[in-house]
Amino acid sequence: MRACATWTDAVIESFGDLTPTVREFRIRPTGDAATVQRHEPGSHLQMQLLVDGKPELRSYSLVGEPDGQTWRIAVKRLDDGRGGSRAMWRLATGDRLQVSGPRNHFPLDFNAPAYLLVAGGIGITPLLGMAQALAGRCAQSGRSLRMLYGVRSEAELAYGQALRACLGERLQAAVDTRIDFTAEIAALPPGAQMYVCGPVPMLDAARHAWEASGRPAADLRYETFGNSGRFSPQAFRVLIPRHALDITVPAGCSLLDALEQAGVEAVSDCKRGECGLCTLDVLALDGEIDHRDVFLSEHERQQNTRLCACVSRVVGSVTLDSSYRPDA
Structure with missing residues (x-):
């Protein structure tokens, strides 16, 4: 269960390469939402992309000052990444997609000295x-x-x-x-x-x-913009006693996605390990957690009592408590 989002039809207006590995895209909303909302510095867009044939969400920071007509984002191509950048670089002028935003988890305080x-x-x-x-x-x-x-x-x-x-x-x-x-x-x-x-x-x-x-x-x-972790992605076992589930998270799948595919509702938003909405309690651990978030403190990571399901992985197996609670 993702945090509430309003989706808008949009089109790739244009794109151009800024460096050998960074491509800028201008994205224009269509239909009733043809006017771009003003956004504050630090805001980002969420985008629905087909990554290796599967629908996934990706977040990209909005670049520069808004012009009222298009959003600008820039994407660095990472051939060994999770696939979002490769999907973006395959887009062409005129391609349509769904976007949500702007949102801001990185606000600027104008009152500092x-x-x-x-x-x-x-x-x-x-x-x-x-x-x-x-x-x-x-x-x-x-x-x-x-x-x-x-x-x-x-x-x-x-x-x-x-x-x-x-x-x-x-x-x-x-x-x-x-x-x-x-x-x-x-x-x-x-x-x-x-x-x-x-x-x-x-x-x-x-x-x-x-x-x-x-x-x-x-x-x-x-x-x-992401953490590749200390270990190479590999399959790991997850037990959810509250749901009587015993599942395997494949190497190419996030824990959050695996839980949702198994019918376990998990609240999420940024999917980058920043906001902390998807944190789950760790009940038992047989192995090591590869914390890939920036939400938990170093002390919390060492305790291994919570993990961020959107980005973190496990070497071995872990028993988790979901956020689901039956109605009273």
Whole structure:
């Protein structure tokens, strides 16, 4: 059971490659919803895609400031990923699809005294709109704004021209270089906020450095685009005593999808391990949980008392308690 969503018919208006691995799509709603809703920085769209012949949902950050006619998203092709990017890259101009949104699990606070935006690779997508929204405000008020943009090569610097136009020298590219989060955080004034979007190792480094700095946890805001985990995907066994179920989750299927296919209702939304709606209690574990979420704290992961069904996997077998409760 997914969180409530309103679906809109849409069409691929156009697309173009920003880098050798990143493609931007302009998506136009059709019919009664032909006017694009205004969206805040950090918002995303959900899309219904056919992934290897199966209908699945994927979420993509909305890029840049809205123009009232189309939504923009950018998708990095990952040939060894879960298939969503390959499905997107097969789409052509005029292809129709269903979208839901915009939604925002990564909101921007306009009242901070200073900002540090940190993007890693395709993590630039939600941060471009934030940079554009903050650039003028910060310049007028004298507040500090900087962006660090980590990429593996200059060729992968998507939206570099747009970022330089709005940020100028406040943009710093870290090409094939690790970002020193400890030093960057130490240079921030009290009350500053840091917004991070990128791969999980970058996010983990940012979180650890922020925690070590003693700054308020609420002043670190983050979003990730996925975690491939510590182990290669493999089949694992799941027991649900409340439903008298004993099922096997295939290597190419998420735990959440396997539960839904078995008739177990599980609430979900982001399907990226961020919102925590799909967390389930772990009753017993024979093996190891490969936590692939960013919702649970490091302490919670070590306890292995909960897992996020949308992304996390198990090496071995696990006994879970579903969120289902019979009517009183």
